[in-house]
Amino acid sequence: MLFPILRDQLCFLRNEGFDIHTASIEGPIGRRIQDDGFPWTPVPFTREVAPLADWRARRFIEGFCRERKFDVVHTHTPKANVVGQWAARRAGVPIVLQTLHGFYFHDRMPWLKRRVWISIEKFSARHSDHVLCQNPEDVETAVREGIVSREKISVLGNGIDLQRFSPAARTAVRQKIRDELKIPQDAFVAGMVGRFVAEKGFPEFVAAGRSLIEKIPGLHLLAVGHVQASERAGETWRVSDAGLLKERLTILQNRDDMPQLYAAMDVLVLPSHREGFPRALMEGAAMGLPQVATKIRGCRQVVEDGRTGFLIEVGDVAALSQRIECLAADSALRDRLGSAARAKAEAEFDQQAVFRKVSNCYRRLIEMKMKR
Numbered sequence: 001m002l003f004p005i006l007r008d009q010l011c012f013l014r015n016e017g018f019d020i021h022t023a024s025i026e027g028p029i030g031r032r033i034q035d036d037g038f039p040w041t042p043v044p045f046t047r048e049v050a051p052l053a054d055w056r057a058r059r060f061i062e063g064f065c066r067e068r069k070f071d072v073v074h075t076h077t078p079k080a081n082v083v084g085q086w087a088a089r090r091a092g093v094p095i096v097l098q099t100l101h102g103f104y105f106h107d108r109m110p111w112l113k114r115r116v117w118i119s120i121e122k123f124s125a126r127h128s129d130h131v132l133c134q135n136p137e138d139v140e141t142a143v144r145e146g147i148v149s150r151e152k153i154s155v156l157g158n159g160i161d162l163q164r165f166s167p168a169a170r171t172a173v174r175q176k177i178r179d180e181l182k183i184p185q186d187a188f189v190a191g192m193v194g195r196f197v198a199e200k201g202f203p204e205f206v207a208a209g210r211s212l213i214e215k216i217p218g219l220h221l222l223a224v225g226h227v228q229a230s231e232r233a234g235e236t237w238r239v240s241d242a243g244l245l246k247e248r249l250t251i252l253q254n255r256d257d258m259p260q261l262y263a264a265m266d267v268l269v270l271p272s273h274r275e276g277f278p279r280a281l282m283e284g285a286a287m288g289l290p291q292v293a294t295k296i297r298g299c300r301q302v303v304e305d306g307r308t309g310f311l312i313e314v315g316d317v318a319a320l321s322q323r324i325e326c327l328a329a330d331s332a333l334r335d336r337l338g339s340a341a342r343a344k345a346e347a348e349f350d351q352q353a354v355f356r357k358v359s360n361c362y363r364r365l366i367e368m369k370m371k372r
Contacts, residue, residue: 002040003032004256005279006076008161010038012355018362021068023061029226029254047079054079058087065091072097072362078104082120085127095365098124099156099358100133102276102298103141108314121147129365132156132358134277137297156358158277159351160286167288167342170263177260181250187220188328191265193258193280194272196225201271201294202237208271208321209245216328221249224261262287266334267327273314275299286345290337292323302349308341 002010002024010033014020024030026042034040041064045057065073065088072095073088075081081098088096105117125131125148133139136155143150178185190209194200202223209221227236255261262268268284268291275298282302284291291309293299305311310326312319327334 002030007033007036008351009355009358011036012352013359013362014038016359018072018359021070023064045079045083047077054083058083058090061087062091065093071095071366074099076101078120078124081124081128085124089127094369095129095362096127097130097132097361097365098128100131100135100138100142100153100276102135102274103138104274106274106296108273118145118147121145125152128152130154130361132361134158135298135301137301138276141297154357154361157348157354158279158282159349159354160279160282160345162286162346162350165259165262165283165286165345167338169259170287170289172263173260174263177257177264181222181252181264183220183222183250183264184218187218188216188267189220189222189265190267190269190324191222191224191262191284192269192271193224193261193283194270194278196227196237196253198237199273200225200237201269201273204271204315204317204320205269206245206249207317208269208324209249211317211321212325212328213245213248215325219248219328221245222252222261222264223249224252224255224258226254258283259287262289265289267292267324269293269320269324270299271312271314271320272296272299277301282345282349285341286349288338288342290327290334291341292320292327302344304340304344307337308344309337 002022010020021039022033023041023043025045031040043057044060046053061084070093073084073093075084075098085096085098103121105114131148131153133153134156139153139155142148142153175185183189192202192205196202209219212219262284268289270278270281270293272294275296277298281291281293281299285302285308291303293303293309293311294314295311296314299311303309303311310323312323
């Protein structure tokens with residue numbers, strides 16, 4: 001989460017005069033935030049539900065906050081929102097807030113499991129001075145389910161660097177990156193980006209590719225992602241047998257050159273089961289790529305069905321295949337959807353607007369606390 005997702009936001013806040021200290025799960029990705037001059041502390045945390053380990057993490061974070069005497073603690077992942085905010089409150093941190101990147105619960109979840117997750121979110125929100133929510137649909141869900149009162153939650157939105165991700169960047173490096181990846185210049189490349197977990201839809205992506213081998217002779221699949229060492233058990237996705245795909249599938253892990261990799265693609269897909277506000281779709285839209293995604297919260301905020309791409313139902317491999325095949329056969333349609341996607345990105349996904357909202361929220365909360 002710290003790197004690369006929050007990197008630009010942290011740089012913005014530092015330039016606004018805030019003294020930033022970062023902390024995250026131990027690992028090479030989180031540790032890289034130090035390259036930008038930010039102090040970083042590894043936290044003995046896991047993404048799994050582990051009561052004893054979580055209790056130890058809570059005690060560590062509480063002691064850490066007492067020692068550093070932070071004025072503001074801002075958490076970002078569901079686990080950190082629960083344990084981190086609780087610990088910060090116990091340590092007496094004056095201002096505690098979270099960014100809600102999406103709920104674990106969804107409409108297809110069994111009722112009891114859904115209620116458990118809602119109870120966890122209520123516990124998390126109870127320790128928040130404010131909840132910044134990336135997805136406007138999640139705001140209404142949070143209020144409706146009684147997770148948080150309307151005055152304690154606001155829409156933050158989500159954004160990316162529109163200069164780094166642009167159609168011009170795509171055109172400039174397309175041939176070079178395909179040569180580097182050994183992808184034929186005349187191939188039709190369907191790409192997917194995300195953590196290598198099944199719920200992102202990688203199994204559906206590969207299944208769609210297998211079904212299209214004969215229908216799209218030049219089809220090539222490009223899967224880009226990473227595996228987190230602390231990933232929840234049983235969810236990690238691996239292609240154990242590419243089968244019919246053989247050399248038609250390229251898998252890349254832990255890459256930083258995302259604009260170049262998007263440039264290799266003709267269409268970006270995200271058949272995910274659950275999202276907050278997917279960064280990959282925003283980046284793809286800014287690059288001018290047509291997109292196929294699932295009709296769920298988060299994806300609906302980026303992809304407009306029939307205008308910037310297509311929306312399909314979760315798990316519908318046949319629909320995913322049909323939409324990819326449709327786009328492969330019609331370059332004019334790809335151009336039209338891609339241009340509309342870029343226009344939407346320019347209008348709605350500028351990260352500078354998001355950063356200003358975070359800074360303004362900090363200042364408003366600080367002012368409120370000073371008046372008490």
